[in-house]
Amino acid sequence: MELDVHLPAIVAGDKGAFAAWLGGAEGTVRATLRSFARVIDVEAVLQEALLRVWQVAPRFVPDGRPNGLVRLAIRIARNLAISEVRRMRATAADVDVDEVGDADAPEVAAPDPLLRAAIADCRDKLPPKPRAALDARLASGGTSDDDTLAEGLHMRTNTFLQNFTRARQLIADCLGKRGIHLATELAR
Amino acid sequence: MSALDGEDEELLIEQVAGAFRPWPLLDGELRYHPVWHDLSPAARERAHDRATTLRRAEAALDHEHLSSTARAVLARIP
Numbered sequence: 001m002e003l004d005v006h007l008p009a010i011v012a013g014d015k016g017a018f019a020a021w022l023g024g025a026e027g028t029v030r031a032t033l034r035s036f037a038r039v040i041d042v043e044a045v046l047q048e049a050l051l052r053v054w055q056v057a058p059r060f061v062p063d064g065r066p067n068g069l070v071r072l073a074i075r076i077a078r079n080l081a082i083s084e085v086r087r088m089r090a091t092a093a094d095v096d097v098d099e100v101g102d103a104d105a106p107e108v109a110a111p112d113p114l115l116r117a118a119i120a121d122c123r124d125k126l127p128p129k130p131r132a133a134l135d136a137r138l139a140s141g142g143t144s145d146d147d148t149l150a151e152g153l154h155m156r157t158n159t160f161l162q163n164f165t166r167a168r169q170l171i172a173d174c175l176g177k178r179g180i181h182l183a184t185e186l187a188r
Numbered sequence: 189m190s191a192l193d194g195e196d197e198e199l200l201i202e203q204v205a206g207a208f209r210p211w212p213l214l215d216g217e218l219r220y221h222p223v224w225h226d227l228s229p230a231a232r233e234r235a236h237d238r239a240t241t242l243r244r245a246e247a248a249l250d251h252e253h254l255s256s257t258a259r260a261v262l263a264r265i266p
Contacts, residue, residue, distance in 0.1 A: 037236035038229035141259030142207030
């Protein structure tokens with residue numbers, strides 16, 4: 001999938017276009033950071049890197065190859081990750097950094113409508129409390145911590161997390177019965 | 189630091205696998221999830237893998253195909 005189709009609108013400051021780009025790019029950029037996960041908080045690095053893409057996009061000059069902005073995002077994310085490794089005083093032995101060449105064409109997956117329909121159906125079958133925990137996480141969009149979400153549902157934080165875990169496992173079971181691959185990963 | 193028992197560690201992994209992160213400090217220093225530091229390296233890796241899968245599921249449930257990571261990033265744009 002070519003995400004640079006969103007580039008002109010992003011450069012013009014269109015947040016909606018950046019959202020569409022994010023939807024396609026996030027998983028690809030995240031995957032390149034896995035080798036850092038033992039020594040730095042990849043989620044924090046990833047969010048900061050993606051924000052920096054938005055900030056530098058108006059000055060980005062495409063080189064004519066596909067997914068130039070995704071390649072830029074990968075460079076920003078990995079440079080930031082390496083800075084974090086130094087800040088955390090991790091040693092080279094702690095990180096087995098796999099090389100990602102700039103010439104590599106990043107693979108960007110398109111949304112899967114069958115997966116989308118199956119997960120929505122499985123979510124609708126959840127019992128009330130696990131469903132409430134899952135919905136609270138989704139509605140917050142990563143802007144509230146679990147203590148705050150639990151309080152909003154009149155649950156203790158541990159109870160909230162147990163309900164969220166239950167929701168995740170029930171959805172995994174439901175998807176597994178449909179032979180959907182994501183089920184195994186979601187159940188872990 | 190004492191070793192966490194299995195259930196405690198699972199709940200910490202569940203928290204770290206979420207997308208919530210405090211915003212960076214004014215000098216740009218990143219802020220990690222507060223309980224990330226309590227996890228073993230192996231548990232941090234599990235949290236990362238779980239986050240990867242959860243984000244796919246979240247995006248599949250979102251009307252704009254956006255995960256909570258994407259939404260958290262967009263929330264930081266004025």
